[in-house]
Amino acid sequence: MGHNRPDYGRDAVRAYIRDNALMWLEDYRVDGLRCDSISHIRNVDGSSDPTRDLPEGWSLMKWINEEIRERMPWKITIGEDLQGNEYITRSPEEGGQGFSSQWDAAFVNIVRDAIVTPNDDDRDLHRVAETLTGIYNGDAFQRVIYTESHDEVANGKSRVTEEIMPGDAHGWFPKKRATLGAALVFTAPGIPMMFQGQEMLADGYFSDDLPLEWQHAEQHAGLVHLYRDLIALRRNLAGHTxxxxxxxxxxxxxxxxxxxxxxxxxxxxxxxxxxxxxxxxxxxxxxxxxxxxxxxxxxxxxxxxxxxxxxxxxxxxxxxxxxxxxxxxxxxxxxxxxxxxxxxxxxxxxxxx
Structure with a gap:
């Protein structure tokens, strides 16, 4: 038996996606949007192979960002592309997609590796230095930098502290090296991003069906204070940074x-x-x-x-x-x-x- 399905044309689908994006920004008044895995919208495999590109996917994201910029230029849009493609954040006039910023896979991979690696001698600070200065299109804030996200702490992966010392995530080594990574996130060029529970030393791995253990915020109140101080310095609240x-x-x-x-x-x-x-x-x-x-x-x-x-x-x-x-x-x-x-x-x- 057949099913009666609406015949959505290409233009109708594009308009539906655009209208939903604008709904969140206009009706629900969110500050901005983060678009998930846009590499799979612009490329069949989500890769940097140009032979597998999807021009209509590219033009779709460009169109949405143009609409947002025209109607609400103060809103931020962030793309999760993770391919290091500077055209994600270039303006549409320059052939780019027009995102305000994008997640920077280079920073999280290099800095996270530097703080998780067990042996001090194996840390390569030349790679760290390179990613500290790596920006898109000459704009320090066209990248989002972090050491934890839902991708890095789930699907077989763990929190930074757990990666440093499995089973003893609240020990001295995990605390020291995790806060080293946090300080770099808040002082390097880019938009700093924290993942839920990171400031209270959440351990293990992330699962959306497991609530945060809020007692950690009391047990590690000093580390919460550390993050608060880093945020204040990053925002120059005292006027000297x-x-x-x-x-x-x-x-x-x-x-x-x-x-x-x-x-x-x-x-x-x-x-x-x-x-x-x-x-x-x-x-x-x-x-x-x-x-x-x-x-x-x-x-x-x-x-x-x-x-x-x-x-x-x-x-x-x-x-x-x-x-x-x-x-x-x-x-x-x-x-x-x-x-x-x-x-x-x-x-x-x-x-x-």
């Missing part, structure tokens, strides 16, 4: 032997703007680690991920403010030394003028 909102990133220090790196973030430059991030990817303490600084004066430690207030097992290793000394170091005209704990991150800046 404007560089984290800027377009400029320079990895000026890479020490692949000691597994440390430092990078400079700038918006307009100057005190209160230029921000230095120093990261230690090894289980090694440095009493006075020297890096180059772009100008003289006093440099203040705004964030030290080893603070015992974040976790009672952290070492609370002293990282003091430093007066810059004249002399070229890391191709910078000044330099200074900071105490640096194992698997820790410092965020450093000057007082605004």
């Amino acid at each position: 404007r560089g984290l909102l800027g377009q400029h990133t320079e990895v000026h220090h890479i020490n692949n032997d000691d597994k440390t790196l430092a990078f400079i973030r700038r918006d307009q430059s100057g005190p209160g703007d230029t921000t230095i991030v120093l990261a230690n990817f090894a289980n090694r303490t440095h009493e006075a680690y020297t890096i180059g600084l772009p100008r003289g004066g006093n440099w203040r430690v705004r964030f030290n991920s080893d603070w015992e207030g974040y976790d009672e097992e952290f070492g609370n290793f002293e990282s003091m403010d430093t007066q810059a000394e004249e002399g070229i170091y890391d191709d910078q005209p000044f330099h200074g030394s900071f105490g640096l704990a194992p698997y820790s991150v410092l965020i450093i800046s000057q007082e605004p003028d």
Whole structure:
């Protein structure tokens, strides 16, 4: 027996998809849309093979983004393509799909590997440095960066902490290296993204039929505080880390032997703007680690991920403010030394003028 099915033409289907997108933005007033797996809309296999491209899929996403930009240009649209295709976020006038931003698979794969790898000597900081500066179309905010998403923590995969030490996700090593990854997410160029429960050290794997264990938020209140501090610094709420909102990133220090790196973030430059991030990817303490600084004066430690207030097992290793000394170091005209704990991150800046 046959079934009477409506005959949806191509144009009707395209209009239906567009109208649903606009409904969420206009009627339900969401701030934006994230489009899932758009690589499978624009390509038969979801790959970068141009011989398998679907031109109508590409034009569909372009059309929807053009409609959104015309009617609600302040809304954000994010594409999950994961192929590193800069045309996903290029404007339609330049042949792109017109998404505001896209998930960056390179960042999550490289940074997650660097913090999950058991042996310090096996971490490749040159790869980390490369992905820290990898942006699309010259715009730092055309990529979404993260260490956990529903894809990375399910389907046979686990949370970062669980990957670091299976069965002991709340131990010292998982906490230290997971917070190292979090600090990079909030200081590297891009739109930082957290996954539910990450800030309270959710362990195991993610399943949508398992609720969050909210007692972890109380057990790890200090780590929740750490994420809150990183968010405040990333948003420049105190007025002395404007560089984290800027377009400029320079990895000026890479020490692949000691597994440390430092990078400079700038918006307009100057005190209160230029921000230095120093990261230690090894289980090694440095009493006075020297890096180059772009100008003289006093440099203040705004964030030290080893603070015992974040976790009672952290070492609370002293990282003091430093007066810059004249002399070229890391191709910078000044330099200074900071105490640096194992698997820790410092965020450093000057007082605004």
